Amino acid sequence: MKGKTNWRSQQRNAWLAGLMPSIILLVVITLLPAMALVITSLTPLSLTNPQETFNFSDPLINYRQLLEDPRFLNSIITQIKLSLVSVLFQVIIGLGLALLLNGTSAWLHTARTLFLIPMVLPPIIVALIWKIIYTPDISPLHQVLELWGITLNSLIANPATALWAIAVADIWQWFPFTMLMVLAALQMIPRDPLEAASLDGASARNIFRYIVLPYIKPVLVVCALFRLIDSFKAFPLIYILTDGGPGTVTEVTNYYGFIQAFNFSYWGYGSAIAVVILVGVFVLSYIIGKAGWSDERKASA
């Protein structure tokens, strides 16, 4: 009996020894910075006022300013427009391709793998690829259109099209994500109901609508939420293609935060913007958790 408790406490210590380095490191590199961010957001710290690090005389000044900053409010609207459009098309295109590519033959497997390329490219390369497409001098797109007698002005220099040009590049980059997830879900659909339905003469459309779609709906929802959260981080595309312009047409919230913090060196104000984005991300993550997609829930189910 004594030996057993001894073994238990030894085991416990061994577990702790393995776990603690990670926990400590995670606290230092994620929890501390997160706290520092919130604290900085309560001060007017900037490059020109380094002495303001611990000036908490008016802690909410940055947040009050945000509410009255038209450029910030505008950036949220831009963000919502960009996110909704790109996520919508990513889900639709990803779903369509997944249905097209679902199967077991070898060529389908190859095609599936090749379709993943846009997603696995370094984001900066994706931005570079679309910079080439959108720069009239060297763009194959512009040149082909010119052959047909259509002169297209630069899409990224035109305020009416710049945001949608970025959305196209973003959709191109991330549709494979939805495709991959939906394919995984499609392969988990049990065969029986599909076979029964097709034996009973159900049309392909009805099979999709009443059998396939209900099965993959949770995956679609989770995909959309994941993409929505990630779309808040869109940076390289905007940095390379438009730099937030023309004017502030493509300036999303994340980009505005970057400009405030690192172009203007208003660190306090930039932190406040980052905190706002963080809160948005938390809320959406919470929704994902509620949608029943955390590992915990799966384990207990």
Next chain:
Amino acid sequence: MSEKLALEHVSGNVRRRKHFRLRGSREVATWLLLLAVLSPFLWMVLMAFRPAIEVFDLTLWFTPTLDAFRALWQGNFLHSFGNSLLVSTLSTGLSLVIGVPAAWVLTRWQFPGRRYVALWILVTRMAPPIAFTIPFYLAWRWLGLQDTVIGLAIVYLTFTLAIVIWLMQTFFAAVPPALEEAAWLDGCSIWRTFWTITLPLVAPGLAATAILCFIFSWNDFFYALILTRTQAVTAPVAIVNFLQYEGWEWSKIAASGTLVMLPVVAFTLLVRRYLVHGLTAGGLKD
């Protein structure tokens, strides 16, 4: 009865023929779509091999040349390429050494706070980089870690550690605990069991995790842009510098892009199966 059978036979025949035709057109449609989708990407690769004077031409007929790559070889690009390699290797190595044991403990030991640790890791995966960049930027200025490879590698741990802990948990869960318990009963210590029994069993998973960590570090642009200046510049930042300061040398730019993406594309297609886990931080079953 026999009538019905005959009918079924006929309709089966029809379906099979229709199916065959469908498959033919499906194959064609797939490859055409693939070509269309990948054409922007292929165009950049072609551009890298184009002679500099023909870079503005639409034609696909040109004599490929390695001039652009040669120019990169002579320039400063290799330095940033080396930095990218170093920083990615360093952060991958560190996160494996620290994260793998933790992942094993989290799979095997059901302690009360386990849920919160898992949740916190998921949250760090979701958090936007800008939230971490401002504090790190200020701290690194103060600590003198700005523009150093080690400083950047530490920042990359914010996401590589999360990847390791999430991914390795799924691999460890697949190892039967009975194997480990048997070793414990024979008097093997916990960490020796881990080293000699568990770890060899998850070797393929470990390789996949390492590759994913490497790729995520390699692909990063935002942190490198802000936390480096000249010494520790990584390849993605070097490409952007080309774009901004040598914007007319398109074949050189395309060549640098091709060099940076090649290892990534090759590796990721290798670990395709684990990509879903890596991207959703284990939030979704493959």
